Amino acid sequence: MSTATFQIWRGERGNGKFVDYTTEYETGMVVLDVVHKIQGSVANDMAVRWNCKAGKCGSCSAEINGKPRLMCMTRLNQLDLTQPVTIEPMKTFPHVKDLVTDVSWNYEVKKKIQKFTPRKPDAPDGTWRVQQADVDRPQEFRKCIECFLCQDVCHVLRDHRLHDEFIGPRFLIHTAQLEMNPLDTGNRLKALKDDYNIGYCNITKCCTKVCPEEIKITDNGIIPLKERVVDEFYDPLGGLFKMFR
Amino acid sequence: MSSIDVPLKGGSFGTAKFGQTQRKDKWWIEPLLVFLGYALFIVYANYAIINYNCGGRPCYEVPGTGYLSPMFSPLLTRGAPTWWPSYAPFFGTMLILWAPLGFRFTCYYYRGAYYKAWWADPISCAVGEPRKSYWGERKWPLLIQNAHRYFLYFAIIFIFILTYDAWNGLWFDGPAGPRTQFGLGVGSLVLILNPILLGLYTFGCHSFRHLIGGRKDILSTSPVRKSCYDCVSGLNRKHMLWAWISMFYVGFVDLYIRLCAMGVWTDWRIL
Structure with missing residues (x-):
């Protein structure tokens, strides 16, 4: 297993900061898998909206390395994991908590x-x-x-x-x-x-x-x-x- | 829409400053290339329009051939009209170039490209902008973009004119007089390809796609219209590609004829 660093926006109502999480990953994982792994291990209170994990519900929208993308459809092998990967909520809508916005x-x-x-x-x-x-x-x-x-x-x-x-x-x-x-x-x-x-x-x-x-x-x-x-x-x-x- | 009351002004994260982004890819390459591409064409086109005289001979024609530069076609005049004030410079291309330039200026592809590369609105997707105010295409002067279909009508006329020029490019000076001998030079092929590339761009235009069938909700009852719409849609999918190729090719044709007229290049005769 290899490790990579993910900088995830943490905070409420627009106030917050990037928090670094270094975690192990496996071949075939998507960004939402990593977010769940981090949530399940070291950040139990992290808010993230998701549902189908198949690119059909449109729930897990976020900005990954600055680009608006679905977390469940962004495979890790599409990203440069030698650099920290940023994961932010969508900027256009009011922020609620962590990766969740009010759409x-x-x-x-x-x-x-x-x-x-x-x-x-x-x-x-x-x-x-x-x-x-x-x-x-x-x-x-x-x-x-x-x-x-x-x-x-x-x-x-x-x-x-x-x-x-x-x-x-x-x-x-x-x-x-x-x-x-x-x-x-x-x-x-x-x-x-x-x-x-x-x-x-x-x-x-x-x-x-x-x-x-x-x-x-x-x-x-x-x-x-x-x-x-x-x-x-x-x-x-x-x-x-x-x-x- | 004013009745929708949500606290979005300013946004939870504030507004990004110019160039501010979390993007880690080289997002600036595309607008830079577009900026340089347009700049190159504009500089060359201005040079070609201003410097139309090559040592006492026009640069837009090759002696002994029927070649004519597309930047000067149709050749409405070779000099200033008598009423034109002598102190003001006169370029014959002013009478014609507004049409193809207007067509490209109002083209949906070009608009998106130069709004980014020349006006930074936005400079790239999800990258901060330099200005806070924004009118879009709702007000003058950009309401003129809605005239795109009118420029299209002129652009289609130009396709026929340039096709006629390509035909003229097959006729050379012979014993019976000027333009009496049929032949084929490299310049003839250069001129033939020009209206083809311009046609691939012009007939893939979004406005043409709309006029040929897109404005109808029901196409199945008109098979010919449906086939035309499908053909135009096929060209439209590569509209950006044809926009760039046809624009630079026009510049290349002018350069070819100019260099042949100057004697720098030799126009090889095939037939």
Whole structure:
């Protein structure tokens, strides 16, 4: 067995410091295994949120060596263990304790987005008929596990703290999923422009880079939404063309 | 969104200072390379535009051939119009370059890249920024980014113009007069590749992807539109690659023609 040093942020409500833990590790371990090992041996009071250990629940989001990642999906052989490895809570949300943050703001944001509004059923039994080719696009966004790593890395939220104006990449792809759904009849374009402030996104693609589900958040979600907003509000020629069609 | 009341202003950890991060990888390499790449092209493009005269002959044409530098195409004028004030410098490329430059300036890939490398907003993911204020693309002057599709329309016209230039590059001076002999030089191949690379970049554009099919929720009922959308999506996945290759290739074509015009390089004839 080899040993490595992990610097874990310890403290409450933003006040705290990195504490060094040197521990043994085995081949195949992930960062969450190490955190559990430390918690079970020398730091019984360390707070860490986790659930599935399979990259599907989105609970164990943290910043490992400064990068937003899931602890359960970060294998130790992906890290340089000759140097101390830092493990911190997400910076974008209010800190609770140690590695745990309060992500409830996200759930409040989701409530504000116009819900799925399906057209009338296609069949008398109240069901619809859709082609797989038409639901491929929204289904990509359904892979989201709501780990909120994209929200964490988005500089509009992380650095500029515009939480009360901008909904962030997670909810832009949620809106894209609804807007692109062939059954949906809702129109969220005005809200995207004025309330969700999609214009704050400057396409740096950080959200795409950290997504553990490898959703192409920017290229397939946010940019197509920006283009739909252009259709509606910034394209006079297109508007004229629509009038004569 | 203003009704959501959560204590997030300032954040639990405060705001990171410029360059502050726990990242241990060499995060600064990518923005540095992007900065240098754009700077190199801008410096060369300015040099090429200003120095269009090579010893009394234009640098953008090779004598005896139909070659024309893409930076000067279409060649609308060879000199300043009569009404142009003599004290002001005149560059014919001013009349045309706004279109391809506007297309690249408003391109979704370039925007993300130069916001990072040239404006440090952010300089890299999860790295502290230099400024506290932030408008994004919600206000002027960056509202102009929404005009990307209009620049796209011009960029598509340029693909046809440059294809015509590539055709002209296959004609050389012959016994019957200028541009009467069909042939093939290395410069012809250089010119043929140019609209191909620009096409791979232009037709992979996010706005084009939207206009060709992305704006529709249902594509299955229009198989041709669906096929076009899938093709454009395929190109779009490599948009960054084609953006860089096509940009530097335009510079290379100009350099090739310039050096041939100056007699530094010889344009080898294949046919």
